[in-house]
Amino acid sequence: MHPSAVRRALLALAVGGFAIGTGEFVMMGLLPQVAGDLSVSIPRAGELISAYALGVVVGAPLLTAASVRDRRKTVLLVLMGWFAAGNLLSALAPSFGLVLLARFATGLPHGAFFGAGAVVAGSLVDRSRSNSAMAVMFAGLTVANIVGVPATTVLGQHTSWRVVYAVVGLIAALAVAAVALAVPADAAPVEQASLRGELRAFAKPEVWLVLGVAMLGGGGLFATFSYIAPMMTNLAHYADSSMTWLLALFGLGMTVGNLAGARLSDRFPAQTLLLSLAAEIAVAVAFLAADHNRFTAAAAIFLFPAAALAGLPTLQGRIIALAGGAPNLAAASIQAAFNIANSLGAYLGGVAISAGFGYGSPNAVAAMLVTIGFTLALIAVRVERRRADAGPARLDADARERIPA
Template identity: 55%
Template structure:
């Protein structure tokens, strides 16, 4: 594949449609847990295991599928991954009983990380090097727009006509995305396949795994709050459940803004963008606690938190890809797995704070602590990179 294509905008749009399908399929179930639980005859925690099964699928699927697809053309792999995502979501809509749905949710998670991992590498290769973060952000915008439109609309559909229809719609969108990739993404069969050994060696490079750690800890800050945003907004700020649905769209708009701003800044200064995003997240998370006492300030804090947390997504993805050098696929996919590990860690720690009797707002304090911890890891990573850069000329000389 050439470094710059003649129609990168169409290719990036096709990848964004795939990200939209994945974002909707991943997050819409969170707003439909009571419906899913009732339809499958299980309690809310039982329905919540469907979310965990999907996340486990992402963690398992990202490295395994990228490794398995290592010698195949990237375009063909992207089509196959999105086709699989379509099929498994349709299966979730059709299979009877709790256990079969649990299995199909795990299977639906398998292509998620691999599609994002390989897609981010392809997106970065569609444009000049100085615009890579922005190209990746266009793809990721599909995920953020899913939280603006896909999740609220999907939740409404699920509430009105049944949750199984939502997975059917997600499957249809994924099928359209597979077709769009087939038509719009350049053929990359001429690209030399990466050696799998090089991919694994890149994954254990210090700049790579330290950046993955930054993304995991920083991402956990987001999920510590987001996992419990509905009870916070209803139980403290006094919003109705219907109003919360609209506020989740506000959060999605903030994610979109953060994604765009973070990408533009990352193309200029990657590590400072990560530092600033994590520091801002720590401050906003702490301010969220008093902000919940007033509906207007709660909305402002909600939007701002979405901006700061998603501002670190493009620079972290870009740094992982750059640090991996000529073997970026496995590292890029591992970043998606790390994001889902962050989901589990953040939700668990935020829930533990509530269970310990610290109140519904306490996950925000946990989020602030995680953001500070992530900033500390990022500073160490940045310092290590600077030391390595100073040593490199000495080796060459």
């Protein structure tokens, strides 16, 4: 493919990531408006976030398994069209119960889209640059937190949260058009794909180690991110109006970490992942002391997601490599792991606050979760190296067995 055609295809995938990122995270800034409009409490309205995350966890494996034999471009178009429709239904649903159902349904295609998109992005370039290509698609998700989420939060505060989800649906419809025009029909051929082959990848312990690292590393990020608003307003004494640019700063950190991690992971995957996790632990610990000062808190808001997202390209690339010729389900499972992380981190951070440890305590929870993830990553790297070292010896033994006595 011509480089300009590759760039257009990756940009089309990034538009889809932008739509999904905006739709997923904007609810956090609009909970009071949603709760008031639907006549429920704010904690009850928070169930809409959990419903979406549950949809991602359920939909990632099921929709990927159901579409494993279909063309990747067709799968991308159907899933993004589904996402667009789900957001429009969210905007129109008249009752809390129906909005809850709509948010669950909207989350279903999320993981499968990113799984198929990652496989397509990696197939468009040489293998040595596959992590960077996948990072371009995920850049849409991170840029959504710089531009999409703050902008739509302001829009929702001045109009209605329903207008916001209608706009997200329109952005998703634009992503459908972009994928239709820019992604090649023969991207990531799946002629040999089968559900049995896709499931076979999960027999490898290394796959589960990667998913564990993703879940715990992501859990640390979401433990803090879920409570960033009360943390900043109550401890750093920022005004409520400052949350717009603080969220944009958080998104900027995600983008910088993702793109920097992609460049490093193509050459030094294991080192990049371990450095990312170690930096995440260090920032989480430092945040405990930094959350009472406006300047240091703002710095931590940027550095925390930068550290966390730097490891994502390595995790996505590694799980696709481990799956071999059947990468679709494995790639989608990373998204399920991150949404389990979303629920796990938010829950444990809330437990710490409810126990009376204060609004800064989710940072301690984050440090503990990521430390466990770092330990799993060390084990994963050691397992990989042992297998690599055993490879030549195993080949020599096989050769000796074939030599006649």
